[in-house]
Amino acid sequence: MTARWPSDGLPAVGKSTSPVRQSQARKAAAGQIVHGRASLTKTVLGTSGLAVLLILWWVGTDVIATPLSFVGHFSPTSAFATLAQLVTQSDLPVHILVSLRRVAVGLGLALLIGVPLGLAVGSYSHLNAATSPAFQFLRMISPLSWMPIAVMVFGVGDRPIYFLLTFAAIWPILLNTAEGVKNLEPNWLRLASSLSATRWETLRHIIVPGVLGHVLTGLRLAIGIVWIVLVPCEMLGVSAGLGYFILDTRDRLAYSELTATVLIIGLLGFLLDAGARELYRMSGRDR
Template identity: 70%
Template sequence: MSASWSSDSLGVSTSSQPVGAWRGGKLPLTLPGLMGGLLGIGGLITLLLLWWLGTDVLASSEGFIRQFSPTTAIPKLAAMLAGPDLPVHIMVSLRRVLVGLGFALLIGVPLGLAVGSYARLNIATSPAFQFLRMISPLSWMPIAVMVFGVGDNPIYFMLAFAAVWPILLNTAEGVRRLQPSWLSLADSLAATRWETLWHVILPGVLGHVLTGLRLAIGIVWIVLVPCEMLGVSAGLGYFILDTRDRLAYSELMATVLMIGILGFMLDAGARALYQAATRSHAA
């Protein structure tokens, strides 16, 4: 099976060794914590300045684009977070993301373990998996609504469909990269299949599973908003349509900003979980 969703092919290193070079010298991917944090904050401040310049400074005083400026969106976001509506929509969207990812893990991890363990199964399923994963999850929207009805169920289906492929393929790649000596040692100790799976295979592929989960979170968060624009009465996608219909453009921009903040936090949480699991496995 093509590992086109694997951590290596997507530029996510699963090794703790620094890589890269600069004029013959080593250039680690991870800078010291303080310097890395300052650079990250500097990048966010630069993005905020560009947003402000484009919507406040360079825009005409009567321009429509001024309604989307940070000077109106950020105060509006603070006010909305203190109000009753936006927190409800946030919780609804996060619940849908967690359910969709849960289904994707329940399906993707066992299938990935099986596909990575048996070469014939890998050969038999590879064309079907590659075909299915190239179908946009949003293209299933009309069919999902007809099958599951209006509400949360079609959203769960589309989110799980979007998230399952990076989890499945990364898990399978993790199984293929297991050290043969680990399996040989388990055999020499007369370990059962369950003991080998629980004590050798699962800890060995955990890093790949978490890498797939992080990729899945990014995909799901992108797919979620358009999914919530059809047939539901709550969620961040629904709220964007609601603000548009009310011509509340500052609220619309504040909601877009909130989506970016939540997505950033979800990715940071997945990255921290991966690093914690890697350190625990190395110890």
Template identity: 65%
Template sequence: MRSTHAQNAGIARPDPGSIFQPLRRLGLNAQQAYALSGVAVLLALWAAGTHFLAGGLPLAASLAPGATFQSLYELVSTGQLTSHTAMSLQRVLVGLALALLIGVPVGLAVGGSRTLENASGTAFQFLRMISPLSWMPIAVMVFGIGDAPIYFLLTFAAVWPIMLNTAAGVRQLDPKWLMLAKSLSATRREVLFRIVVPGILGNVLTGVRLAIGIIWIVLVPCEMLGVSSGLGYYILDTRDRLAYSELMAVIVLIGALGFLLDGLAQRAYRHWSRGAR
């Protein structure tokens, strides 16, 4: 009744998407417009929070968006973060590669054998629930100071989603394809690389995307294990120098790089899914 009365009175109903018209004029679609609006709200909350804290804590002004992005620009333009960023990405790639080398073969074995699945399921779930950071003292004791304990912790963190998704992919394979390969006297190698691997690739990519998210979160505290490079190390360095605007700048960079890595993994999965149709 109320809406009908408004229409009869000639009152136009507001368009919920009208507030995004300036963004759409820039060639952005609705999803991108909403995403940018969410980022804008986050920045506003960040600015309001630091402004509120600055009243009783003067150092909080160094954490404000303005000071943070100014420091980020200076750090990037002068190349101070280049080597640290490259080292962190290298560690991610090495940890992910080791997790793939371990997780995919184990996942193939577990997914292809009900007996092995039943025997290993409880043990794997138990180990998976242990935080990788819990192993930090033991990793340093066994591997010493340097990159070796970091690679161990990153691999331990990333192997579980890859292994479990690989095993799930094997169990979801259509038995008819395996029976067809058997009837054609296909060798184990042919079955593996022509049926199994293409059939589980989507699951493996899903596991890789999950592993990247986990490994990126675990990386920063791992790089506080006595190494002299990496974004985690640089956070400790800025803390010791009381350079809080630089500290926030590195935190923003970590978030941006993690977002880009996840986007690359998602794009790889979409590319595969289009080719698989």
């Protein structure tokens, strides 16, 4: 018996026999290279923009400003030096955790209220027509204008802050969810109907997955709004939080600590938005 080698007609082990697969592999590799270069370019440009902002800040407070001027108290050199002390030797981390907890509660309540309302409004045209003017009217009212009423109704403490943050966050979530329902592929709904799917099955398997991208977009917008509203809300009869810490540094004339806290607020807001973008990407809706 003679051995059969690859030259006898059998394909060689480890060699690709499909030109189509080779072409697909080359295209995939080229796509990864292009995507990597685009990501690198985006990172470099973003870092450059932040560097320019930092340079402008430094020039305005350390270079242009006259010596011993009041503006010098807000310079980046003193702010970054104070920042390390605040993170390690003060109760700033406690205030950060308190603020993040309030944001989480406000966003959670907004999701619990806004998503079901958005699904209902987007599913029923008559309900949409009846509620749209009222929703548009309410969402144009600044959440901060409700602060005196919130204190009178809920008293001082966390409850008025939860109300204000929920009120601020609910509108982008509700309206984006409703828009997602309206933009659902009609063929999906027809398919569910032809398969005799129940209303609950249609909601679970068609509507909710179909509007998830819109919900996450609304959540990202809500995070930006809530983070902006949070600081003035925490200047309202509470004893903890970043807003309270800002007032405390002002009263103590600790201007470098105030500037460092502003940096912390900006950094945390940036990270929250980055987390929302990553959640959107992981959901498979990123384009």
